Amino acid sequence: MLHQMISEFLATGLMCVFGTGVFCNNVLKGSKYRGSGDIFVVTTWGFGITVALFVFGNVSLNPAMVLAQCILGNTPWTQFIPLSLSEVIGGMCGSLLVYVMYKDQFKASEDEVSPTAIRNIFSTAPEIRNLPRNFFAEFVATFIFISSILAISEIKTAGVVPIAVGILTWAVGMGLGGTTGFAMNIARDWGPRLAHAVIPFKNKANSDWKYALVAPGLGSICGGIVAALFMHSYFNI
Numbered sequence: 001m002l003h004q005m006i007s008e009f010l011a012t013g014l015m016c017v018f019g020t021g022v023f024c025n026n027v028l029k030g031s032k033y034r035g036s037g038d039i040f041v042v043t044t045w046g047f048g049i050t051v052a053l054f055v056f057g058n059v060s061l062n063p064a065m066v067l068a069q070c071i072l073g074n075t076p077w078t079q080f081i082p083l084s085l086s087e088v089i090g091g092m093c094g095s096l097l098v099y100v101m102y103k104d105q106f107k108a109s110e111d112e113v114s115p116t117a118i119r120n121i122f123s124t125a126p127e128i129r130n131l132p133r134n135f136f137a138e139f140v141a142t143f144i145f146i147s148s149i150l151a152i153s154e155i156k157t158a159g160v161v162p163i164a165v166g167i168l169t170w171a172v173g174m175g176l177g178g179t180t181g182f183a184m185n186i187a188r189d190w191g192p193r194l195a196h197a198v199i200p201f202k203n204k205a206n207s208d209w210k211y212a213l214v215a216p217g218l219g220s221i222c223g224g225i226v227a228a229l230f231m232h233s234y235f236n237i
Contacts, residue, residue: 001079001082001083004059004079004083005082005083005086006086007056007057007058007059008059008060008061008083008086008087008090009086009087009089009090009093010056010090011052011053011055011056011059011061011090012052012059012061012086012087012088012090012091012094012187012188012191013090013091013093013094013097014048014051014052014055014056014094015048015049015052015061015091015094015188016090016091016094016095016098016188016191016192017048017094017095017097017098018044018045018047018048018051018052019044019045019048019188019192020094020095020098020099020121020122020192020195021044021098021101021102022040022041022044022045022048023041023120023121023122024098024101024102024105024106024121025040026040026041027109027113027117027118027120027121028102028105028106028108028109028113028121029105029108029109029112029113030104030105030108030109031102031105038177039174042169042170042173042174042177043170045169045170045173046166046167046168046169046170046173047166049061049162049165049166049169050162050163050165050166051162053161053162053165053166054159054162060083060087061087061185061187061188062087062146062184062185062186062187062188062220062224063080063083063084063087063088063185063186063187063220063221063224064142064146064184064185064186064220064221064223064224064227065146065149065224066079066080066083066084066087067080067084067221067224067225067228068146068150068224068225068227068228068231069228071225071228071229071232072150072228072231072232072237084186084187087186087187087191088186088187088190088191088194089191090187090191091187091188091190091191091192091194091195092190092191092192092194092195093191093195094191094192095122095191095192095195095196096195096198096199099195099199106118106201110202110203114205115201115203115204115205116205118196118201118204118205119196119204119205119206119207119208120181121192121196122192122193122195122196123189123192123193123196123207123208123212123216124180124181124182124183124188124189124215124216125180125181125208125211126179126180126181126211126215127178127179127180128179129211131210131211131214131215133179134179134180134211134214134215134219135214135215135218135219136219137176137179137180137215137219138180138182138183138184138215138216138219138220138223139219139220139222139223139226140176140223141172141176141177141180141182141184141223142184142185142219142220142222142223142224142227143223143224143226143227143230144172144176144227145168145169145172145184145223145227146184146223146224146227146228147227147230147231148168149165149168150227150228150231150235150237151231151235151237152164152165152168154237172184180215180216183215183216183219183220184216184220184223185216185220186216186217186220186221188216189212189216189217190212190216190217193207193208193209193212
């Protein structure tokens with residue numbers, strides 16, 4: 001289990017290096033790719049997940065996926081909390097690494113980029129805040145995401161799964177990401193959000209843990225549970 005925990009830590013950290021990094025590129029003053037837009041951001045998230053899966057292989061990158069695998073009997077329940085914590089801490093450390101890399105850009109952006117925009121580099125946020133609907137959006141996105149990955153994982157051809165999951169991420173982001181930013185993953189949201197909480201930003205915005213608990217948290221967990229039950233009952237996975 002220790003090896004799997006380290007793999008989840010490193011893989012999720014690498015994913016968040018790409019993910020947090022692309023937001024820095026898009027938002028911060030002094031970045032060469034500032035203002036590249038949402039397609040640039042969503043595509044990089046998809047590619048980043050593909051790379052992490054190619055490098056580290058059989059990893060979940062997501063507590064919702066760990067939970068689904070526990071429900072399906074592929075992962076022991078005793079590993080749920082250790083693996084999930086490894087993923088969250090990995091996401092935090094990957095985002096802290098990105099902060100160090102972009103520290104000059106953060107400094108240059110202090111008087112131009114709003115504290116809320118800085119927070120949103122590290123965490124998802126709804127375009128329109130409506131917690132019940134935000135929860136529902138994350139639930140649906142996670143259900144589709146986890147269900148699709150479970151189906152894709154049945155393909156045994158080498159190299160297909162990482163590429164297909166990257167395409168899936170791109171499609172879900174483009175189709176469903178406009179409401180909440182499609183976290184679908186506590187580690188992807190809480191890890192970077194923890195990084196934001198500990199970094200001493202000037203005029204730092206509130207890290208908004210109430211939203212984090214409801215949408216990226218409860219929404220993704222419920223989506224993962226229903227996805228596992230549906231895929232087992234309907235497709236016998």
